[in-house]
Amino acid sequence: MAGLDEMLGGGFPRGHVVLATGLPGTGKTCLALQFLLSGVAAGEKGLFLSLEEETEALTESARLFGWPVEEALRSGGLSILRLDPKETRGNLHRIQSELPRELRQLGVRRIAVDSVSLLNMLSDDEPSRRATLFALAAACRGAGATTLLTAEADPRHPEVSRDGLSEYVSDGVLLLGYRPAEDGHRVGLSLRILKMRRTAHLRSVQPYVIGPHGLVLDARAVDFGP
Numbered sequence: 001m002a003g004l005d006e007m008l009g010g011g012f013p014r015g016h017v018v019l020a021t022g023l024p025g026t027g028k029t030c031l032a033l034q035f036l037l038s039g040v041a042a043g044e045k046g047l048f049l050s051l052e053e054e055t056e057a058l059t060e061s062a063r064l065f066g067w068p069v070e071e072a073l074r075s076g077g078l079s080i081l082r083l084d085p086k087e088t089r090g091n092l093h094r095i096q097s098e099l100p101r102e103l104r105q106l107g108v109r110r111i112a113v114d115s116v117s118l119l120n121m122l123s124d125d126e127p128s129r130r131a132t133l134f135a136l137a138a139a140c141r142g143a144g145a146t147t148l149l150t151a152e153a154d155p156r157h158p159e160v161s162r163d164g165l166s167e168y169v170s171d172g173v174l175l176l177g178y179r180p181a182e183d184g185h186r187v188g189l190s191l192r193i194l195k196m197r198r199t200a201h202l203r204s205v206q207p208y209v210i211g212p213h214g215l216v217l218d219a220r221a222v223d224f225g226p
């Protein structure tokens with residue numbers, strides 16, 4: 001993402017599991033696709049684990065953006081794995097047993113999971129949610145990939161994810177949120193890096209827009225200090 005790499009001093013650290021939390025429409029799915037496609041452009045295989053949108057909806061929205069998702073799927077640079085949230089038990093079993101091997105066999109360098117909020121809804125209790133999240137993060141790390149998880153923000157406390165667990169399995173947290181625009185009416189978007197283990201990063205609140213190239217940081221930083 002233009003500008004984010006600079007904020008981090010050079011992109012997501014390799015092998016990290018990074019969480020992007022945000023309210024609906026803040027661009028989580030868009031960021032996930034963008035992350036994978038920039039990997040494909042650099043010759044890194046990517047996997048999109050989708051619990052929300054169907055493969056067709058994802059390719060359609062990428063097509064509207066003019067992004068080469070279909071080409072990447074055809075060339076094998078990108079795969080989409082759709083986990084149907086209705087198949088609760090099958091998915092939980094798969095994540096804990098087969099997924100680590102599947103990811104290693106695919107040889108993926110980047111993984112996006114959209115979203116862990118839906119994944120968490122598959123489990124009835126917190127210990128099971130925690131076990132699933134840890135298994136997923138371990139499978140991604142075990143495959144040697146860099147991972148982006150997306151999560152819905154809690155509408156009452158938009159600085160944390162709805163489940164309040166995903167932050168703890170992640171090495172880094174990006175917060176996507178709304179802010180009042182300068183004209184006082186329109187609502188703009190802003191991004192903040194809440195944490196990035198083992199990395200010196202900026203802590204400024206950075207306005208961004210969603211345009212034809214996806215999420216792009218506004219060059220004018222709103223710096224609220226460290």
Ligand SMILES: Nc1ncnc2c1ncn2[C@@H]1O[C@H](COP(=O)(O)OP(=O)(O)OP(=O)(O)O)[C@@H](O)[C@H]1O
Pocket residue numbers: 022023024025026027028029030031052061064065152210211212
């Ligand atoms: N093809 C497109 N061209 C321009 N802007 C788009 C396009 N597709 C989506 N957007 C914009 O991106 C915004 C965010 O979309 P996205 O689906 O990534 O949000 P999200 O955070 O995943 O939302 P949700 O929580 O509902 O899944 C949309 O509201 C829309 O304004």
Ligand SMILES: [Mg+2]
Pocket residue numbers: 028029030052114
């Ligand atoms: Mg989405």
